[in-house]
Amino acid sequence: MTTVSDIAPPAGGLSRIRWMDMAPFIALALVIVLGALLNPNFLSATNIANVVTRSAFIAIIAVGATFVISSGCLDLSVGSMMAFVTGLMILTMNKLAPTLGSNAIFVGAGLGLIVGALCGLVNGLIVTLGRIEPFIVTLGTMGIFRALITWMSNGGSIPMERSLREPYRPVYFGDLFGVPIPVVITALVVLAGAFILYRTKYGRRCIAVGSNAEVARFSGVSVTRIRTLTFVIQGLCVGIAAICYIPRLGAATPTTGQLWELQVITAVVIGGTALRGGKARIWGTIAGALILEIIANLMVLSNMVSEYLVAAVQGVIIILAMLAHRFIR
Amino acid sequence: MTTVSDIAPPAGGLSRIRWMDMAPFIALALVIVLGALLNPNFLSATNIANVVTRSAFIAIIAVGATFVISSGCLDLSVGSMMAFVTGLMILTMNKLAPTLGSNAIFVGAGLGLIVGALCGLVNGLIVTLGRIEPFIVTLGTMGIFRALITWMSNGGSIPMERSLREPYRPVYFGDLFGVPIPVVITALVVLAGAFILYRTKYGRRCIAVGSNAEVARFSGVSVTRIRTLTFVIQGLCVGIAAICYIPRLGAATPTTGQLWELQVITAVVIGGTALRGGKARIWGTIAGALILEIIANLMVLSNMVSEYLVAAVQGVIIILAMLAHRFIR
Amino acid sequence: MTLRADLQGLTPAPLSAARAAAPAEPGAPPPALRAEGIGKSYGAITVLSDVTLDIRPGEVHAIIGENGAGKSTLMKLLSGHVLPTEGRLLQGVREVAFPDAAAAERAGVVLVHQEILLAADLTVAENLFLGRELTRGVSVDDRAMNRRTAEVLASIGAKCGPRDRVGSLPLAQRQLVQIARALLEPRRVVIFDEPTAVLAGDEVTALLDVVRGLRARGVAVLYISHRLDEVEALADRITVLRDGRMIGTWETAQLSQRDMAEKMVGRALGHLYPAKRGAASAAPLLEIEEISVDHGAVLASLVVRPGEVLGIGGMIGSGRTELFEGLLGLRPAQGGPIRFDGRALPRRSVSAWQAAGLVYLTEDRKDRGLLLEEPLAANLTLQALDHLNPGPVLAPRREAEWLAKAIEEYDIRVRSPLLRAGQLSGGNQQKLLLAKVMLTDPRVIIIDEPTRGIDIGNKSQIYGFIDRLVRAGKAVVVISSELPELVGLSDRVLVMRAGRLVAELSGDEITEKSVIYAATSGAAARGGAAAQARENHTAAQAGTGQGAV
Amino acid sequence: QDKRIIAVSIPAATHGWTGGVVYHAEQAEKEIEAAFPHIDIVVKTSPSATAQVSALEDLSAGQKLDALVILPFTSEELTGPVEQVKAKGTFIAVVDRGLTDPAVQDLYVAGDNIAVGANTAKWMAEKLGGEGKVVVLRGIPTVIDDERIQGFTEVMKDTKVEILDIQYANWNQDEAFKLMQDYLAKYPHIDAVWANDDDMLLGVLEAVKQSGRSEIKYALGGNGMKDVVKMVMEENAMTPISTPYPPSMIKSAIYMVAGQFNGQAPMRGSFKLDAPLITPQNAEQFWYPDSPF
Numbered sequence A, B: 001m002t003t004v005s006d007i008a009p010p011a012g013g014l015s016r017i018r019w020m021d022m023a024p025f026i027a028l029a030l031v032i033v034l035g036a037l038l039n040p041n042f043l044s045a046t047n048i049a050n051v052v053t054r055s056a057f058i059a060i061i062a063v064g065a066t067f068v069i070s071s072g073c074l075d076l077s078v079g080s081m082m083a084f085v086t087g088l089m090i091l092t093m094n095k096l097a098p099t100l101g102s103n104a105i106f107v108g109a110g111l112g113l114i115v116g117a118l119c120g121l122v123n124g125l126i127v128t129l130g131r132i133e134p135f136i137v138t139l140g141t142m143g144i145f146r147a148l149i150t151w152m153s154n155g156g157s158i159p160m161e162r163s164l165r166e167p168y169r170p171v172y173f174g175d176l177f178g179v180p181i182p183v184v185i186t187a188l189v190v191l192a193g194a195f196i197l198y199r200t201k202y203g204r205r206c207i208a209v210g211s212n213a214e215v216a217r218f219s220g221v222s223v224t225r226i227r228t229l230t231f232v233i234q235g236l237c238v239g240i241a242a243i244c245y246i247p248r249l250g251a252a253t254p255t256t257g258q259l260w261e262l263q264v265i266t267a268v269v270i271g272g273t274a275l276r277g278g279k280a281r282i283w284g285t286i287a288g289a290l291i292l293e294i295i296a297n298l299m300v301l302s303n304m305v306s307e308y309l310v311a312a313v314q315g316v317i318i319i320l321a322m323l324a325h326r327f328i329r
Numbered sequence C: 001m002t003l004r005a006d007l008q009g010l011t012p013a014p015l016s017a018a019r020a021a022a023p024a025e026p027g028a029p030p031p032a033l034r035a036e037g038i039g040k041s042y043g044a045i046t047v048l049s050d051v052t053l054d055i056r057p058g059e060v061h062a063i064i065g066e067n068g069a070g071k072s073t074l075m076k077l078l079s080g081h082v083l084p085t086e087g088r089l090l091q092g093v094r095e096v097a098f099p100d101a102a103a104a105e106r107a108g109v110v111l112v113h114q115e116i117l118l119a120a121d122l123t124v125a126e127n128l129f130l131g132r133e134l135t136r137g138v139s140v141d142d143r144a145m146n147r148r149t150a151e152v153l154a155s156i157g158a159k160c161g162p163r164d165r166v167g168s169l170p171l172a173q174r175q176l177v178q179i180a181r182a183l184l185e186p187r188r189v190v191i192f193d194e195p196t197a198v199l200a201g202d203e204v205t206a207l208l209d210v211v212r213g214l215r216a217r218g219v220a221v222l223y224i225s226h227r228l229d230e231v232e233a234l235a236d237r238i239t240v241l242r243d244g245r246m247i248g249t250w251e252t253a254q255l256s257q258r259d260m261a262e263k264m265v266g267r268a269l270g271h272l273y274p275a276k277r278g279a280a281s282a283a284p285l286l287e288i289e290e291i292s293v294d295h296g297a298v299l300a301s302l303v304v305r306p307g308e309v310l311g312i313g314g315m316i317g318s319g320r321t322e323l324f325e326g327l328l329g330l331r332p333a334q335g336g337p338i339r340f341d342g343r344a345l346p347r348r349s350v351s352a353w354q355a356a357g358l359v360y361l362t363e364d365r366k367d368r369g370l371l372l373e374e375p376l377a378a379n380l381t382l383q384a385l386d387h388l389n390p391g392p393v394l395a396p397r398r399e400a401e402w403l404a405k406a407i408e409e410y411d412i413r414v415r416s417p418l419l420r421a422g423q424l425s426g427g428n429q430q431k432l433l434l435a436k437v438m439l440t441d442p443r444v445i446i447i448d449e450p451t452r453g454i455d456i457g458n459k460s461q462i463y464g465f466i467d468r469l470v471r472a473g474k475a476v477v478v479i480s481s482e483l484p485e486l487v488g489l490s491d492r493v494l495v496m497r498a499g500r501l502v503a504e505l506s507g508d509e510i511t512e513k514s515v516i517y518a519a520t521s522g523a524a525a526r527g528g529a530a531a532q533a534r535e536n537h538t539a540a541q542a543g544t545g546q547g548a549v
Numbered sequence D: 001q002d003k004r005i006i007a008v009s010i011p012a013a014t015h016g017w018t019g020g021v022v023y024h025a026e027q028a029e030k031e032i033e034a035a036f037p038h039i040d041i042v043v044k045t046s047p048s049a050t051a052q053v054s055a056l057e058d059l060s061a062g063q064k065l066d067a068l069v070i071l072p073f074t075s076e077e078l079t080g081p082v083e084q085v086k087a088k089g090t091f092i093a094v095v096d097r098g099l100t101d102p103a104v105q106d107l108y109v110a111g112d113n114i115a116v117g118a119n120t121a122k123w124m125a126e127k128l129g130g131e132g133k134v135v136v137l138r139g140i141p142t143v144i145d146d147e148r149i150q151g152f153t154e155v156m157k158d159t160k161v162e163i164l165d166i167q168y169a170n171w172n173q174d175e176a177f178k179l180m181q182d183y184l185a186k187y188p189h190i191d192a193v194w195a196n197d198d199d200m201l202l203g204v205l206e207a208v209k210q211s212g213r214s215e216i217k218y219a220l221g222g223n224g225m226k227d228v229v230k231m232v233m234e235e236n237a238m239t240p241i242s243t244p245y246p247p248s249m250i251k252s253a254i255y256m257v258a259g260q261f262n263g264q265a266p267m268r269g270s271f272k273l274d275a276p277l278i279t280p281q282n283a284e285q286f287w288y289p290d291s292p293f
């Protein structure tokens, strides 16, 4: 008469939540299996190292985005900010190279972090003090940063001094005990991010603010401060990503970091963080960044589709991955 | 010992709401005044007609977006969908032109509406039945539609038959009692949109769903149906915009409608609709679309800034316009 | 003025009249918090004015008044949630201003809201310690916080755990979490705004003990409730508000429950409950055969007949809400068949039920009942849109009429019909919710906690209203955790326990005792044998039922 | 099993010209693979410089590439990565934009974007009699765009032709249409318009047509898009010339590279495509009706 099966699994809230938390990793595993099936080279050490290393940029920025999003905001300016920070860093390093030699890199890196944090601060203050939708604010600053890099490069490109290339190169191409440096940096950023988010007061309050800002406010949490800080963290992450990025391409152009904001947000959401805030899955975010990078890699490795349709296939795979979430649940 | 600041504006709930509703129109007026000050040509009949006419596309699509957003969703795919619909329409019209002559335009237009509605339906069903963040779904379909138009055009452009250009031309360049046809169409779309949103059961339910989906569900409102339909309406609006768009340049290319989604969302938000849903300001949306187009126009008409910095100034003006909202309040 | 004088003539003069300017009389301990001439206006709308009130250490001070009288507003003024537009606050002899709730909490004044205000995504412990997390070094000390949370929860008899996510808890548990939050740290003034509205049975008892414990420790307690028996049992002094003004403060001993009620409403009150109609024998309108709801009711069969009030009793968490939400298609459920008026329903959904003539009024008005951001008219007509408007088009002018009619019929106290639903007082929201579902013109009305947060005068109106419906041949199902209400209103009572219907009571069998007995011990009263047998029959397949008792 | 692999890395089809590049690359792939079964051509498009670097890594990670034909997004950013591919013994052919270290490229098929701008400017200045007012529409901030503008402005500097305005229109017909409308509103007198790409020219022409303004003598583009070549062939008064910048250069490069796997000696060195004007007289040579571009 009645479907007993439906009552049977005494699936308490707990185990259900656990499964959902696993979803991004399961999706990652699926994509990897797909990759291995499509092209045997996919699992080669070099390819895996390449993919993981280059996912570092999106992953690092996405760690910051996890903060912003879990506190109930959104930052669309990260891609342009990245270009702007990169441009400023290269200009500074080029200027200092004649006097400081390769030490200019350190100054440049420090500057990158500071400028990143400041850019984030500006975003954060406009959003919180101006009480404007973050979507609009960061869309505005996205245009602003993009215009600034275009202006700085006169519409062309800002290449790094030749003399700095060799000393700076290992930051992207080097490795530490066999682990590529960007991966090491990503790991540090994620660990720091996870610690802050899950183990500190600040992280706790971030999620509370995203879950219910009113409750947070009357609990004595300064919503303004928390949210502003998430933007600063986002800016710092952009700075760190810029530090790893420069040795790879050695130049900043007006198209640097274009559309990264969408990739970053996609990584965060695939990872299980809710766009409405109140939920942060920083490890999931990393899985999300890897999934995106692997899908792009597969598009290159496989020859199934017309080059014109690559974006379509990527779109389909992402939607399927999210649908898989639902069925896993 | 009361904080007087909180009492000072004796703005009752009512009058305060009224003022806020006026904000986009006040911002529009400010932008117009700014324009008139910067360049006397700004107020010339031709310029005003140009600006208003070409804002039609964003305005029409943004009417649909007002539905989607007020019901608590988001559609990033509109720009690509526009390109895809345009491409399909032109291909169809070209194929039919030899047999049907200029009647092919009507068939093409009908097809545009149907395909637009279907594209919207796909978005809507994936969002509602798949229960995936609309952001991700429509980012995915954005890639898909964009890839399809690129593939259909082989990366080049899909021009309309010469023979159809003349009969179709008036739909963009013609006028009705001196009012450009696209403006007439926009007015009809807005009136219809405002009617549906404010005067029908469906519109009421849309806002209820955006305001609190759970309450709507408990009140017997099918959240799935309502939200799916908003996407269909969005698709229809894209179809209508495509109909006005084709005669302008007579071609679809892979760049058609690029980044329109951001403009559309910006117009909606500037207009006073809340991104989190539950609030729809369809007339404000139109003001928002006009503001965006006027700002772009002013960037060209004034000689203030380097071409590299145009995007920056636009960003700043948009943020300032939103800040003005706050102070008006 | 004359009215007030009249009423004051009936009973002892108040200790302090609204205009009392002098601080507490000499000899009394200095007040923990004192409001002088405090008031609040929203623009042109004055919702509270000129209230002067002492709250002394070691007393329970009850605030009573009709729905919309301004009780919650007063509490929010005292606790920094809302800034006053007139008057001042004193702690001891020092004037204080609480710019926000956090400042009030730092000064030892905390409010337990009438509506649940918690971060749904966080765990119970995280909510309790939000803004004052315990740390070890830079790291949060979850172990300590969970431990402390468990203690506080245990002390107030809450059944949830510190690691449960608040969003997944039933309403009553969430309310207990709110209370736990307020009690986490030592306070000087604790304000409870209708804490027991969503509680029942043991939980109420436990809470009252907690309040007494606070008093014994010298804490000043402000306590709002529409349950006058509670007020009488608990309060030392009582302040009555009416229409945003203070009527006066009395010692509890000076007032009977009837005095309280009459001071609240400003007129004499009749009987609370209408006369019963007796068991109905007409052919059933609604027949449910064995449906089971995921994680809720295991198996339930019941019939509802026209012309009767069917009460559903049980402990909180016994699955009553789940059962009916499952019936309505609001949560996954299996089984059937379900017949309405002899016909099987094609589809289990709120709109299908509504078209057939059955509506369900939720217990959770804030998250499931009303659109707090929307105007009253939009809320009122939301559910009945199809019923009221034959075509797809709305009729704005008629909406205004419907609203005016509902305001009158249900005595919704609004200072302006243009307010948003969230700006109504709690009780008036409940009345609006009732008006909303009634607008669909249903034949069977399932009301989950019909008088949650409703004042005594309005309660009697609502009971009268239910009576009229039933006498007009409709059927009303009342799910209530308030035993007197269940007993006073129902012609027949079904009792649920651990997700199962365990007893059916009718006529004289319906007493508070028999309901409690069936709800807790399981041995069914007479008439419950069938249910009992069914329970035994299904227990084996279904495993242990969910829900705590 | 010695299939020779030629990898082709080009930008994704984000606007008309790159669309043409993709088209011609895929054409070359089809034709060559059909003719020479032992040659495998792998065409990969990338939407950004970063993605192009990734694609190079991916292409060379699991297999030995015999040759790489690349149209780099930018010179600076791609030089290092291409160098790494070369280090594995791959023959490198670079198209359009040279790498910053010319030693890396075995074969260089160079377009000359500066000449595109300069030749147009020379023609225009001459026709305008060395004086007049022109407006310019530029594309997306990239090197190609920058070089064309550079070539144009440099030539105009030495004449009395005044450049009234230069603004971005993102190589997009719509934006060019709007921008031209605005130019027309802003400047009461314009003698000539230059859009640095034919896609944009189409938008410009539509706006001019709508305005009914008659003082505009010339509206020129660049790239040799087929619609514009057609106009030149038809001796259109406003657009009597265009400047070729054929996306088919990628196809030529692929063919030149493929030759060496087919018994011919590898072709090395630099081949510079100049930018001769397309005029009604020679337009026939630039007319490819089947190309999508």
Ligand SMILES: Nc1ncnc2c1ncn2[C@@H]1O[C@H](COP(=O)(O)OP(=O)(O)OP(=O)(O)O)[C@@H](O)[C@H]1O
Binding pocket: B013, C042, C045, C047, C065, C066, C067, C068, C069, C070, C071, C072, C073, C074, C114, C413, C414, C415, C419, C422, C423, C424, C425, C426, C427, C428, C453, C455
């Ligand atoms: N923001 C606001 N704007 C206008 N009026 C308001 C606002 N907030 C509350 N009110 C009004 O203030 C009055 C008092 O509300 P309050 O919540 O204090 O009543 P209450 O005594 O707590 O009633 P209940 O017993 O129903 O909870 C109500 O009439 C309500 O409509």
Ligand SMILES: Nc1ncnc2c1ncn2[C@@H]1O[C@H](COP(=O)(O)OP(=O)(O)OP(=O)(O)O)[C@@H](O)[C@H]1O
Binding pocket: C159, C160, C161, C168, C169, C170, C171, C172, C173, C295, C296, C297, C314, C315, C316, C317, C318, C319, C320, C321, C322, C323, C363, C480, C481, C499, C546, C547, C548
């Ligand atoms: N401590 C708890 N933790 C988690 N879930 C609980 C807890 N207590 C009850 N529940 C859930 O709530 C369900 C029943 O709650 P429900 O609110 O429907 O009961 P009710 O009888 O309607 O009481 P109420 O008077 O509160 O409406 C149980 O089946 C169980 O799933």
Ligand SMILES: [Mg+2]
Binding pocket: C071, C072, C073, C114, C193, C425, C426, C427
């Ligand atoms: Mg209240």
Ligand SMILES: [Mg+2]
Binding pocket: C320, C321, C322, C363, C448
């Ligand atoms: Mg219940």
